[in-house]
Amino acid sequence: MNTIAPGRPALEPAIEAYLAAAMKGDRQTAVGIALDLLGEGEPPESIITHLLVGAQARIGEGWQTGTWSVAQEHRASAIAEAALQAVADAAMRAPGAIEEGSAGQAIVACSEGEWHVLPGRMASEILRLRGCEVSYIGPSIPADLLVEMFEFDPPPAVAVTCSMPLSLVGSWATVSALRELGMTVICGGRGYGPDGRWAQAVGADVWAPTFEDGADALMAALARPRVEPRPPMGSPDRTAELNLLRQEGPTMVESAMALSLAAWPWLRESGNAVRATRVDLLATLQAASSAALVADGTLVHEYVEWFESVLAARDLPVAFVATAFDLLLDVVPPELTLVRAALMEGLATSSEAPMAR
Ligand code: B12
Structure with a gap:
């Protein structure tokens, strides 16, 4: 299996400038850096996966080593959310953009207990850029409440995120509930391990190392009929x-x-x-x-x-x-x-x- 997408060295100066702005809480500059890259021809998917994901990873390391406070990290997540929306909306308005909804409907959900909402938002915007109309079911929804919304006419496939190995039991509960409805489950996020080694134990049908791979897998699964209902993974x-x-x-x-x-x-x-x-x-x-x-x-x-x-x-x-x-x-x-x-x-x-x- 692949590992998580490597960085894009050409974007390194932009990541540094973006981080400097995000650390100060300078939303306008940070969002401007992301939009400038788009204006210079950087594809929106690359801005999301390299600029924003790259910056979030550094912020996480900064929190771990004590150089970013919790409040700074929270503020930076809100800035990343704004930059994500701005880039995706601008790209959707550009000539040649794929019409939203033309590629059908897609659903993205966080695993039970998972409060990292931004990765799912990023996955959703990438699907939207590919023409999907996306329902994003925010953070940490209990598995039984998630499946309530699929009681009538469940879709054939769903994407599920898990950002911490600590949330794997919650992810197992979410994926188990979806499997029982006969859905194909595409899993993504660092919670499944760097090479996705823990995704199978959770019951994932596909583990995707990147948003792009996840979008490919989900769109392919949406074009196929639902599978037979399956029991939870595990003895x-x-x-x-x-x-x-x-x-x-x-x-x-x-x-x-x-x-x-x-x-x-x-x-x-x-x-x-x-x-x-x-x-x-x-x-x-x-x-x-x-x-x-x-x-x-x-x-x-x-x-x-x-x-x-x-x-x-x-x-x-x-x-x-x-x-x-x-x-x-x-x-x-x-x-x-x-x-x-x-x-x-x-x-x-x-x-x-x-x-x-
Ligand atoms: C922001 C953040 C938060 C915010 C989230 C706010 C928000 N709006 O989302 C808040 C404050 C809520 C938070 C809380 C916590 N966090 Co936090 N957080 C982060 C941080 C800095 C960024 C997360 C992020 O947005 N990443 C961006 C994503 C997109 O990056 P990525 O996971 O590398 O994604 C790649 C792939 O995995 C893949 N991918 C990711 N998701 C998906 C989904 C799909 C469908 C697909 C196909 C692909 C895919 O695509 C990307 C590659 O292109 C990370 C650091 C990090 N490196 O991620 C820590 C981090 C994940 N958090 C961590 C921790 C410990 C916590 C807390 C336990 C802290 C605490 N003590 O309370 C809580 C737990 C909350 C919970 N129960 O969920 C640790 C986890 C450590 C570990 N060993 O598991 C990290 C790694 C920080 C660190 N270095 O220590 N956090």
């Missing part, structure tokens, strides 16, 4: 474990949170510390759940590496990582054998021992 014991996690995961996080507050009452002195602890416990449980789904320990190893780098960049104790696994092992019930094995693997991989309680 019954794995499926049962994942369904229990979806129901009880938040309660397990709250139980681990209660253990944290009992062990370290000073956490309560800072609203941010309480919030961050809860977010980290949830992410750690999601990492273990995703690893259980895809039966691949490397997912946990990569999570540990990433989490430790985030803490180290903020001068926070790296021992939080092992502590999160340790707390969750106290509250995740024994019947969740796959998840517990992944939690133990995470604990063993962490570079420091858990904090004493």
Whole structure:
């Protein structure tokens, strides 16, 4: 399989200028840079996949290493959204543009639990540039609510996005619900792993490394009849474990949170510390759940590496990582054998021992 599209070196100066503007919150300049490229003849698909995706990836690295604040990143996402819309609308108005709707209707949805809305917006605009009329069903829609809208006359194919391996169980739920309706599911996003290695375990029919590949696959599948309804991907014991996690995961996080507050009452002195602890416990449980789904320990190893780098960049104790696994092992019930094995693997991989309680 291909890897994610490499950058386009010719656009490097534009990416730098765009990032400088986005960091200051200078929307007008950033959008202007994207529109200037279009005026100079850069294809709109390239501006999306190279300028905007390239910039978003750097912003993500900046957040990870602590050089971009959360607020700056949020503001930059709003700017990227504006630039995306401006480029797509201008390209749609240009002579020779394909008429919207002439290539039929397409649907793009985020996986359950996935709040990265921009990748799906980008996929949607690329489909629109190819003549599709697109319904984009924003972020994190629960799988059962998503399928409600397809109760009558479901389309033969849907595109599903997943931007973090942490959201793979949610993606599995979304894809499972669509498979049961006989839809072909085209999956895209970095959540499925750099080479899409985790897409099959989720039940994807196609994993697309780029928006362009995804648009090709979706448009081809839309031209074919619906397939037979299919069960969720995975053995019954794995499926049962994942369904229990979806129901009880938040309660397990709250139980681990209660253990944290009992062990370290000073956490309560800072609203941010309480919030961050809860977010980290949830992410750690999601990492273990995703690893259980895809039966691949490397997912946990990569999570540990990433989490430790985030803490180290903020001068926070790296021992939080092992502590999160340790707390969750106290509250995740024994019947969740796959998840517990992944939690133990995470604990063993962490570079420091858990904090004493
Ligand atoms: C902006 C952003 C956010 C915003 C999203 C706002 C918005 N409007 O979308 C918000 C603030 C909500 C957010 C939240 C979080 N985020 Co965030 N976020 C990002 C960031 C910086 C950019 C995302 C983006 O727009 N990427 C643009 C896409 C298009 O790029 P791409 O994925 O490389 O896409 C390529 C392919 O994958 C493919 N593709 C992508 N999607 C699709 C879809 C289809 C259908 C197809 C065919 C192809 C395709 O096409 C592209 C190539 O051409 C990324 C960094 C990054 N590198 O992406 C982090 C990142 C994804 N986030 C991350 C994290 C950790 C989080 C949080 C957990 C943070 C927290 N502690 O709360 C939460 C989780 C929220 C949730 N449950 O979903 C991490 C994930 C790390 C990991 N190991 O999984 C990242 C990688 C940052 C980092 N370097 O650490 N985030």
